Amino acid sequence: MCGIIGYVGNKKAAPILLEGLRLLAYRGYDSCGIATSTIDELHVKKDVGEVEKVDAKLDFSQMPGFLGIAHSRWASVGRVTKANAHPHLDCKKGIAVVHNGTITNYPKLKKMLERKGHVFISETDSEIIPHLIEDFMNSGRDLKSAAVNALKMIEGDYSVLVIMKGFDGIIASRRGLPLVLGVASHGMFAASDIPAFLKHTKKVVYLQDNDFVVLKPxxxxxxxxxxxxxxxxxxxxxxxxxxxxxKKGFEHYMLKEIGEQLGVVKRLERSDPSEIKSFARFLKNADETFLVGCGTSYNACLAAKYVFLRVSDFRINPILASELVNYLRFITRKTVVVALSQSGETADVLDALKKVKGKCKTIGVVNVKGSSLTRQVDKTFLLNAGPELAVASTKVYAAQVCFLSMVAYSLENNYNEGKKNLNYLWNVIYYLTSRTMKNRIKELAFKIKNTSSIFLVGNDSLYPTALEAALKIKEVSYIHAEGLVGSELKHGPLALIEKGTPCIFFVEDESILAAIAEVKARKGYVIGVSPKNNSFFDFWIKVPSVENLNSIVQMIPMQLLAYELSVIRGFNPDKPRNLAKSVTVK
Incomplete structure (x- = not known):
């Protein structure tokens, strides 16, 4: 889940690498570092903290050289310390490595290298790589041959970049984790994600597992x-x-991306209907369909289930990706597994696809072209929501639910009806992202900012909304939040309702009023999200109904609430603690 970038060309490397690190910060921000190379020396700067804070201390841009590598860390093996920050060096300090992934056999390799006299200064598995390369070079191999042999010894998934003083290029390789090349007029890039070098080039090369690359200027x-x-x-x-x-003038990516849901819906409305109708044909020929995802993508699967139930005669089965293994005996050649992922690199989703490979048809619904998921499935459908750089997903959730809703309509030959719904949805989102709504949500955030728990309750199609809203609040504000079905309140959670406990109810019809009354009787603070006000509500958020897409419109005020709570409580909503954008470890 770390971010790596390398550059070799005719421009000074350090400013370019620093710019790339800023754009990879969503992949990890425990520590960061840069290594550049000149003819006779490696130059390394690294420390604990976010890129901006470390740069203010170390002044990365002043590092010399026209090639280098950089790393933004999400700690997995080893504590958050300067010694554990990347880049890592060999004993002679002539080889530098940045690494994303987990080396599962590193204890064994470390003991072997220590017996040969290698000295390690970090707790990480990553430091194994420069020492292995050094060890092979000690036996007379050149850098390329030594790197090949070192990587062959490694077990686990990785993407890695290697430089050496005196060598005029970068060694790059991947297995199971993302690494993409950028081809610019002034040089070559390798990075975890395209946004890291998009300012310099739109020309990319998607690498495959076990690719070994030598980059020259x-x-x-x-x-x-x-x-x-x-x-x-x-x-x-x-x-x-x-x-x-x-950020286009916004203080945070999260707020910008909430607003970009307008564009997401409009692009889908104007997209080629043949893609969606093709997806529908896949499902029509299936005996059973499973939708798999993790986190927000799983909640989108749940929301889509209700759209399918309402507008078609087709049943789908939403399942957490990590749980698909328990359903393998039900999967046949007539089964379709649809995998949802923003990044296309989610480890649990990729693992689920590996387990069903060759047993059924697989479809990927993903936002990143060329990602690992696109190479594992039989058919890929791109969401085209644009880059999403905040860790907490917002616009991609809307894209996923909208896309799948159009598939549901197409199953019943009602594509135009679905398109009409999208057009109305666009108008409602315009209102929901207005300054008036933002001010209303900010008012609510100030009222509940000091609470320890928030309960979010929705029936039927709004239950997934309750789950996703709870996830957003937890992710960025660090307030405990729990999503529930209304009927489940009295089966335990009601015991936690005290005077003033915020309870947010997503209202589509009168079926949830009994649950609201139960909370009101315990003096809970009732927040209603609905088209109409109600005497039960202590605070009302007006959200027009969009029928089968209410799971999106009632979610947008909650995305804004999560954002405002985070900011008011003094946190950075783009970079929530302990989390990263692409969950590439299981």
Missing amino acids: SNFSVFNLFDMKKARRRVDSVDWRASEIG
Whole structure:
């Protein structure tokens, strides 16, 4: 879940790498560092903290050299310390490595290297790599051969970049974790994600597992790690614009991306209907369909289930990706597994797909072209929501639910009806992201900012909304939040309701009024999210009904609430503690 970037070219490397680190910060912000290389020396700066704070202390931009590598860390093996920050060096301080992933056999390799006299200064598994390379070079191999042999010894998934003083390029390789090349007029890039270099080029090369790459200032060569035969990898182009990755005057990415849901809906409304109808044909021919995802993507699966139930005669089965293993005996050649992921790199989703590979048809619904998920499925559908850089997903949730709702309508040959709903949804989102609504939500945030728990309750299609709203509040404000079905309140959670406990109710019809009355009787603070006010409400958030897409419109005020709570409580909503955007470890 760390972010890595490398650059070699005719421009000074350090400012470019620093810019890339800022754009990879959503992948980890426990520590960061940069290594650059000149003819006779490696230059390394690193420390604990977010990129901006470390840069203010170390002044990364002043580092010399026209090639280098950089890393933003999400700690998995080893504590958050300067010694554990990347880049890591060998004993002679001539080789530098940045690494994303987990080396599962590192204790064994470390003992072997220590017996040979290697001295380690960190607790990380990553430090194994430069020492292994050094060990092979001690036996007479060159950097390329030594790196190949070192990587062959590693067990686990990784993406890795290697530089050495005196070497005029970068070694790059991946297995199971993302690494994409960028081909610019002034040099070559390798990074975890495209936004890290999008300002410089839209030309990209999507690497495959066990690709081993040598990057030079004006070219690259790709080999298979195990037989070192040359591999052909085409140069592709991305549709994203560099302007999409900036904050555009917003204080945080999260607030910007909440507002960008307008564009998400409009793009889907105007998209080629053949893609959605093609998806529908896949499902029509299936005996059973499973929707799998994690976190927000799983909640989108749940929300989609209710749309399918309401507008079609087709049943789908939402399942947490990590739980799909328990359903393997029900999967046949006539089954379709649909995997949802923003990044296309979610470890549990990829693992689930591996378990069903060859047993059924698989479809990926993903926001990142060329991601690992796109190479594991039989068919890919891109959401085209644009880059999402805040850790907490907002606009991609809307994209996922809208896309699947259009599939549901298409199953019943009602594509145009679904499109009409999207058009009305766009108008409602325009109101929900207005300054008036933002001020209303900020008023609520100030009222409940000091609470220890928030309960969010929704029936039927709004139950997934309650779950997703609770997740957003937990993620960025660190307030305990729990999503519930109204009927479940009296089966335990009601015991936690005290005077003033905030309880947010998502109201679609009168079926939830009994649950509201129960909370009101215990003097809970009732917040209603609904088209109409009610005497039970202590605070009302007016949200027009969009029928089968209420799971989206009632979610947007909650995204704003989570954001405002985070800011008011003094946190950075873009970078919640202990979390990262791409969950690439299980």
